[in-house]
Amino acid sequence: MAATSQETSVAVVGAGPVGLYTALLLGRAGIDVTLYESRDSLIDFPRAIMIHRLVLEDFKKTGVYDDVIDRSFVNTEGGVYCKPGGEILISIDGSPDHPIVHCSQDRVQDVLFKHLQQQPTCKIIFNATLQTLEQSSDVAVLNFINDGKPLQVRAKLVVGADGSKSTVRKQLGLPLDGFTWTDNIRVATDIDYDLKDAGLRPAAFVVDPVYYASICRLGKGRGVRFDTGEPWPESRDGEWDEEEAKARVRHRLSRIIGPSAAQAPIIRMAMYRAHQRCVPNFVKGRVALAGDAAHLTNPTGGLGLTSGILDAALLGRVLVRILKNGEPYDKLLADYDSERHGVFTNYVDPTATRNRKRVLGTDPDDLAERESFFARLRAGDVEWLEAQFREEQVMSSTRDMP
Numbered sequence: 001m002a003a004t005s006q007e008t009s010v011a012v013v014g015a016g017p018v019g020l021y022t023a024l025l026l027g028r029a030g031i032d033v034t035l036y037e038s039r040d041s042l043i044d045f046p047r048a049i050m051i052h053r054l055v056l057e058d059f060k061k062t063g064v065y066d067d068v069i070d071r072s073f074v075n076t077e078g079g080v081y082c083k084p085g086g087e088i089l090i091s092i093d094g095s096p097d098h099p100i101v102h103c104s105q106d107r108v109q110d111v112l113f114k115h116l117q118q119q120p121t122c123k124i125i126f127n128a129t130l131q132t133l134e135q136s137s138d139v140a141v142l143n144f145i146n147d148g149k150p151l152q153v154r155a156k157l158v159v160g161a162d163g164s165k166s167t168v169r170k171q172l173g174l175p176l177d178g179f180t181w182t183d184n185i186r187v188a189t190d191i192d193y194d195l196k197d198a199g200l201r202p203a204a205f206v207v208d209p210v211y212y213a214s215i216c217r218l219g220k221g222r223g224v225r226f227d228t229g230e231p232w233p234e235s236r237d238g239e240w241d242e243e244e245a246k247a248r249v250r251h252r253l254s255r256i257i258g259p260s261a262a263q264a265p266i267i268r269m270a271m272y273r274a275h276q277r278c279v280p281n282f283v284k285g286r287v288a289l290a291g292d293a294a295h296l297t298n299p300t301g302g303l304g305l306t307s308g309i310l311d312a313a314l315l316g317r318v319l320v321r322i323l324k325n326g327e328p329y330d331k332l333l334a335d336y337d338s339e340r341h342g343v344f345t346n347y348v349d350p351t352a353t354r355n356r357k358r359v360l361g362t363d364p365d366d367l368a369e370r371e372s373f374f375a376r377l378r379a380g381d382v383e384w385l386e387a388q389f390r391e392e393q394v395m396s397s398t399r400d401m402p
């Protein structure tokens, strides 16, 4: 069957939050961009919830902030580290100046999609699955299957935002170096429940080697995310039938929050493995990787979505400079590569690893780190808190950019 062909300045593969945000930045600058998504709609199963303040700062610049806040629960109460059953280990007070913004990933995607549709130069094509990618010194050629038929696309530049199993990454021959956490399989469940019924703050880390969890409100309105894990060997890689999976989650809800939570209706569930992995290079020729296609981290502390959107924030602006100002793509993409690779390896990866061990670690070093972390919080060590705040700024590469 002869392939239909298309041309676009930028082909973005994958309409997750990273692909959507990159395309939106290009569309706002009037650049012609096409987003190719293998599914027939955006993903709506449970994924990230917390929207980091650095992401919100970028959202303010691109005009999506108000719509995101409109769908969020703006948490000024703060959160807790507690034991299963609710005994509080340490409270972290919130404030109106530094709220925690809860907005489930599907809601953020909906907002980005809505804004994208308002850009005349942005197109999105669903049911388009990338098969192969080749590039020469002046063009990239992508072959998709779109609605069962071949589609060939010629693009000046390509963004691989096609998630953890990225075909773009595989086509570039890049390994995803690192490791997979083999102690558990994560189970993310959304339940129709009000945390006030259990006397819990809207965000809680439950610290325990077995009955650990992250619990938080999903956004505006009712609904709670309960993210825990089942030991990997017993989990048979998550291949339980639905009833077994629900029974396991209800048991954990009962032990960790209480019997009323165990009776709450389950809205949706997803199982996943956690990794600490990264590609050696985010760029090859005229193709750049971003988000989960380039790096994976465990979700404790919410740095997966954060680091991915902050990749997109830089990459979108870099692509605008290349295509609008005619700046050299090889130099600018090399800068993007070294900047975002550095952010992941020097900050995101070690911080997320420490966050995870703090909640479910059992080694003496993990226990000592947790105690020292709690001690500093209890003591209200302001200098230390400010240093943490300064350190995390490195995650954003666009603070000084419009």
Ligand SMILES: Cc1cc2nc3c(=O)[nH]c(=O)nc-3n(C[C@H](O)[C@H](O)[C@H](O)COP(=O)(O)OP(=O)(O)OC[C@H]3O[C@@H](n4cnc5c(N)ncnc54)[C@H](O)[C@@H]3O)c2cc1C
Residues within 6 Å of the ligand: 013, 014, 015, 016, 017, 018, 019, 036, 037, 038, 039, 042, 043, 046, 047, 048, 049, 050, 105, 128, 129, 130, 131, 161, 162, 163, 164, 165, 166, 167, 188, 270, 271, 272, 290, 291, 292, 293, 299, 301, 302, 303, 304, 305, 306, 308
């Ligand atoms: C169950 C679960 C829970 C999570 N919880 C958290 C959390 O609490 N906090 C946190 O920060 N992060 C969490 N994460 C991670 C977070 O969801 C990811 O970091 C984020 O989705 C990355 O966005 P992305 O756009 O890079 O990739 P994705 O959101 O995976 O989007 C990739 C898109 O590409 C499409 N695609 C794939 N292959 C192709 C192809 N060949 N052709 C065309 N399109 C393709 C996919 O359909 C998908 O829509 C969780 C992940 C999972 C799976």
